[in-house]
Amino acid sequence: MTDQTTQPDNPAKPDYKTTLNLPKTSFPMKANLAQAEPATLARWQAQGMYQQIAAARADAPKFVFHDGPPYANGSIHVGHLLNKVLKDLVVRTALMEGRACHYVPGWDCHGLPIEHRVMTGLVESGKAAKLETLSDEHRRMAIRRECAAYATKFIKTQAEQMKRLLTLADYDHPYFTMQAEYESGTLEVFACLLEKGYVFRQLKPVHWSIANRTALAEAELEYEDRVDPSVYVDFEAADAAKVAIAFDFECECTPCFMIWTTTPWTLPANLAIAVHPRQKYALVEMDGSLTIVAAEMLEKLALVVGATTVVKKAEADGSALVGLEYRHPFCDRTSRIVAAEYVTMEDGTGLVHTAPGHGDDDYRTGLREGLPIYCPVRDDGTFDETVPAWLQGKIVWDANTLVVDHLRTSGHLVHALQFTHSYPHDWRSRTPVIFRATEQWFIGVDKPSTKSSAGAASSLRAMALDAVNNTIKFVPEWGRNRLRGMVENRPDWCISRQRSWGLPIPALRQADGTVFMTPASVRAVAVCVAAKGSDAWFTLSPAELLAAYDAATDADAPKSLDIASLTKMHDIFDVWFEAGSSWNSVLRQRNLGFPSALYLEGSDQHRGWFQLSLLPALGVTGKPPFDALVTHGFLVDKDGRKMSKSLGNALEVETLLKDYGAEVARWWVSGVAYDGDIRIDLDYFKVAGESYRKVRNTLRFLLSNLFDAPAWTESEATALALASPSQSLCGWLMGELATLETEVRAGYAAYDFRRAHLAIFDFCNETLSAVFCAAAKDRLYCDAADSPRRRATQATMRVAMEVLCRLLAPILPHTAEEAWKALRGEGAPLLFTQSHVGLVVGRDAGWVEVMSACASVKKALEVAKELGIDNALDAAVEIPDPHGTLAAFLPELADICGVSRVTLGGKASTVTVTDLRAQPKCDRSWRRDATVRQRADGGMLSDRDALAVGV
RNA sequence: GCGCCAGUAGCUCAGCUGGCUAGAGCACGCCCCUGAUAAGGGCGAGGUCGAAGGUUCGAGUCCUUUCUGGCGCACCA
Structure with a gap:
């Protein structure tokens, strides 16, 4: 085709494009997340986002949510990404529901993996030999200092990486299991369990190094062949x-x-x-x-x-x-x-x-x-x-x-x-080890409490089973069986370890060899540890440690206690006991509320943190530390195999952030079915990136058509939008919007983020992009700028933006805020101090028939392409209306079907398409409606367009 | 070895207490639009529902066995 054929005889023909209300916006199509997110993060930090939100919610009802501490070792991996993003969805959905959520991130610091890494480092650097020359306590302290430095380093690394995932938490006041206050909180839990009679000391076989006269953990063994x-x-x-x-x-x-x-x-x-x-x-x-x-x-x-x-x-x-x-x-x-x-x-x-x-x-x-x-x-x-x-x-x-x-x-x-055969050897002395029963500290799961009136039913196991069966909510539900099985079968909990890097069990030995440790003595040590940290156990004398102890007021004190002759014992706590005390060391100690609404961790934590928090909390408070347990599965590769460095199928978080940005990752997480295995692959992020773009572009379309909307307040816009009759396009959208809001909030409330994710996506993709926006274009672009119909449409779109920004906020905090600012201006209040709109709109049942009629029209138009009617605006359609339902919607049908004219009824039982190519076409709206004729300015215009242009 | 969970179009998943030709999104193919444009829209093709038995008038949906994968537990005396 050439210009001659398309621009025929009338050179004076007006250029109507400039008379249209074409969309305009500064909200970019391209998100550029990898660059934009760090900038947003820096701004959030500079403006004290967390504190501002906390202040705004100071008097709001609390949503208590407690973070399970990851181990402070190495960089975060995709498993952390999944877990932390899911948790952030919980935090942010709570905020958007108008709750206060003081969320404190935590880290697990003690334990063998760190001590082992540190020791290996010391051996490699040649410092280990020097350690051997030190006294026992000095050697322990030297190791502990190295371990603390190591943990601190990785806490910093991980905190930065977690922030980069756009997670919202009180990063200025995190908890570490090695903090003095935390440690003293752990000792309080222990004292209480001791008081109630759950703690005892008993023989148990452990790997024993004869050469070093010490118990060894599995990680300290190496296996060598041996002849026996x-x-x-x-x-x-x-x-x-x-x-x-x-x-x-x-x-x-x-x-x-x-x-x-x-x-x-x-x-x-x-x-x-x-x-x-x-x-x-x-x-x-x-x-x-x-x-x-x-x-x-x-x-x-x-x-x-x-x-x-x-x-x-x-x-x-x-x-x-x-x-x-x-x-x-x-x-x-x-x-x-x-x-x-x-x-x-x-x-x-x-x-x-x-x-x-x-x-x-x-x-x-x-x-x-x-x-x-x-x-x-x-x-x-x-x-x-x-x-x-x-x-x-x-x-x-x-x-x-x-x-x-x-x-x-x-x-x-x-x-x-x-x-x-292969036989375990002490990794340091390289001598064979033996299995030998030694005395260890236990928490008995079947011992009834000595301080309870509940009688026999007060054993930790009985209480735990009761809680698992009757009070705790499980998401997904199968977690209940899983935890029940573990609680039923678990042996007594061995809480002592023979290591340096941990919280000491504050037991002392008397001159006659008997062990001295009472609830009061533990509490006295806790006072000391609160002030000086657990290092005090290694640096202070028993008398100093027990400064706050008074045997005279301790009914459990041995008759002839001589504090001066006590010697310190050197068992430390199992790290799970520390992590399992976090409900006390964090929630109760910081007055955040107890219990937590939920704990949210991977399914391996049924054995770990879930169970080992449940037992102490039941022992101390009689209540579980959580109302609900939410579990997610593990990440596996696209073939269903588990991720591991050795298989080479592990995805790096850094790569994901660089290539896709945190929000695409968050969008992916929110859409995943997290019960059971979760397949992860770069390709899935590509898919998530595409659907993110779809949502973003839909927002952009709404925003761009609001460029000249009056400066309504939100309630003015809502009132105007709700004034549209329910048979109008806008009335329809308002009904859909209200349904969406309900659906998404219900999904969030049930921790079914996927349900929310899909509802939002379908709404943007189908309801808005494919139907509403396509149908509304004509009136937005071609109606007179301030015509009531166009303004009503804009008001509806404004409300859609208000609702969508809030619904998206938990999943896409950066993008939602970006859109929110584009909508409300830079002076807008913080998105996270808002709460949901709460639309209530009835729906006209006739829309179901309208949409199905519309689908029939689309199919009929496909067939009509064979007749040369390629463009739907070149067609008129006649739609059967056997029940007379469609009549009320007639004024909207042409826009919704995307054709120039619609008539109803007729004798045919199917849609009839009529070729309008011989009919005049409006130069401005490109429609061939019945009113198109030549106007004073020489252009072919429909009545509506002539009015809009003023000719 | 034991326990729990999962196995439905190329991919991610819906399919409630068993009941019309098994659905959606993405990807794919064809087409439209060029006034959301490194955008937008329409239509279409695509599945032995992991496998084998069984219960039933009827099973993706219930039972048994089995295979594959994941998580947890235990084991090598």
């Missing part, structure tokens, strides 16, 4: 008759239970033999002796021990053996057979030597069966006086040979061989 004796040993049954009954077989001689072990030195501590209750066990005659082994293991076993004649005599279930007794081969006692699910049929005999003082499983079995946690090995690795004389004082490694020789001599040894 592997022995098969016969334990004689104590009562052959009972065995005979179990197998329903008459025994001619005393049968034996055959066990296998690679640690013969633990045999002196044998107190039970475990069998699997649902496995078959065989009574066999093996080379002349009567032996009991697992039926499944028989063949393999005969080969290993080199038995020549093997005859199976009878079989019985493991459960039938439970309760039978046997005689220890060299200690003077009888023990019994017990059941254990962990017994496998992979190695050994299917009968497991059980020494509760020397193995974790054995320990648990021992506790369950009420066996003593017997550990005859002293901290130097030698046997004490409770073992047979030939073993006393011998070191365990030598005992291996002694025991094997003794068993061979006494005839209990069935077979012995050398066995190479």
Whole structure:
């Protein structure tokens, strides 16, 4: 086509474009988030955004929300991004509902991962050797100083990274578990639990380094191959008759239970033999002796021990053996057979030597069966006086040979061989470690409180189960089962660790070796720690630590307490006990309110923070520290595999922020189904970026058509918008807007951010962009600027902006604020001091039919393209109206369908399209309505356009 | 090994207490617009509902088994 054909005969034809009310705005199409967000952040910080909001909400009803502390180690990863953004959605939705939300970010600082990293650093830099020359306490203090510096460094790093996610929190007053006030708050919780009788001290097996005479954590072990004796040993049954009954077989001689072990030195501590209750066990005659082994293991076993004649005599279930007794081969006692699910049929005999003082499983079995946690090995690795004389004082490694020789001599040894296996070693001394029961501090979950009138139901487990079953809300609901299962099965909580980097358990030893620690003494130490931090435990004397303690007023004080002769003990708290006390150290101590409306963490925290906050809070206050638990799943890659550095599929937060910006990430988070696994991939951010742009452009369209709107107050605009009849385009939008607001707020309230996200997106994409904006363009551009219809449309759009800015604010704080300022001007009040509009608008039921008629028109127009009617404005349509519903909407139908003319009724049952290309076209509005004719200025105009132009 | 959760179009997800030809958005294809323009609009194609059994007149939806993946727990005496 050339100019001649499009601009034919009339050179004087007016250029109507300049007479249109075309949109104008300074709100840019391109968000440029990577650059704009840091600037916004700096402005927020400079103007004290958090404080301003807090001040504005000072008298508002509180929404108590408590942050679970991430570990102060390394940079944040995408898991933190997910968690922190979800939490920020909670904070900001609460604010937009008009609540006050004092949200304090926190960090977990103590614990082995940091101590381990620091120690590794010290070894590498050669400083570790120097530490060895220091006294115990000086060495501990030196390590603690390094650890504190390390944690502080990463708190700073992470805080900046979290702020960059546009999260709103009291970053000026965060909590750290290593703060003095926090530590003293933790000790208060402990004192209270102690007071109520939940705390006790008991033996428990731990990895023990003989060389360093210390307990070691899993991370301090390295595994190396080691050769040990592997022995098969016969334990004689104590009562052959009972065995005979179990197998329903008459025994001619005393049968034996055959066990296998690679640690013969633990045999002196044998107190039970475990069998699997649902496995078959065989009574066999093996080379002349009567032996009991697992039926499944028989063949393999005969080969290993080199038995020549093997005859199976009878079989019985493991459960039938439970309760039978046997005689220890060299200690003077009888023990019994017990059941254990962990017994496998992979190695050994299917009968497991059980020494509760020397193995974790054995320990648990021992506790369950009420066996003593017997550990005859002293901290130097030698046997004490409770073992047979030939073993006393011998070191365990030598005992291996002694025991094997003794068993061979006494005839209990069935077979012995050398066995190479992977065995834990102390990473520092590189010597093999042993499993040895030591005294540890516990919080008993089944002990009833000694200070409660509730009686037997007051054990922590009973209270926790009651809370899980009856009072706590779970989102998603399956969290309830999960937490219930964990609470039902958990053992007593071992809260002591033998490390340097942590909060000391303030126990002291008296001269006679007994332990001194009472609720009052703990509280006295807490006073000291509040002032000086937990370092005080390492630098001050017992007398100084107990300055606030008065034995005279402490009913629990030992009779002849001599403070001067006390020595400090050096266990520290399990870090989970500290984190699990945050409801006290933060919420209660800072008067933020208790309990929290919710805790929001990854699903792994059912085991961790959720449960370990619940137990202390129940013990101390009788109430859970949270009303609801909201859980999110873990991030996995696009193929559903978990993220890890080694797989190379981990996404860097930094990359995301640089390429997409925090708001696209937030938009993505808000749209994710966070129960269950969450797939994450750069491609998804691309998608999120596109839909963010769609929302942004829709806002931009609304804003750009408000450029010449009168300076209405919000209520003036709302009143004007609500004045539109419900059958008008504006009336329709107001109804949709009210529905949207309700839907989004309901989604937010249920922590179903996805529901809110989708509702907002659909509204922008469909309701506004595809329907309303498309239909309203004609009246916005072509109606006289101040015509009532155009002004009503602008008022409606203004209200839509008011509503959308508020609804979007929690997800897109930066963009919502940017739009808000474009709408209200730079002098606008802070968006986060506003609350939702709360529209109530009825909807006309006829709209459903209108929209479906409109869809039919669209389809008919597609068909009409074959006739050459490419542009909908070249068409008139006749729409059937069998129920007469559409008549009321007739004035709006042409705009909504995007055609030039609409008529209703007719005989056809489907939409009829008429070609209008032969009809005159308005030079200004491009419509071919019936009123178009030549006007005084020479242009072809419709009546409406002629009026608007004034010709 | 045990417990919990998930598995529906290429992607992200809806599908309530079982019931009309299984839906939406994005991506894709074709087309329109050029007065939201590094924008906007329309139409369309696309699914053995992880697999196998079973209950039922009827199952994506209930039961059993199984596979894959995630989280947690336990285990290597």
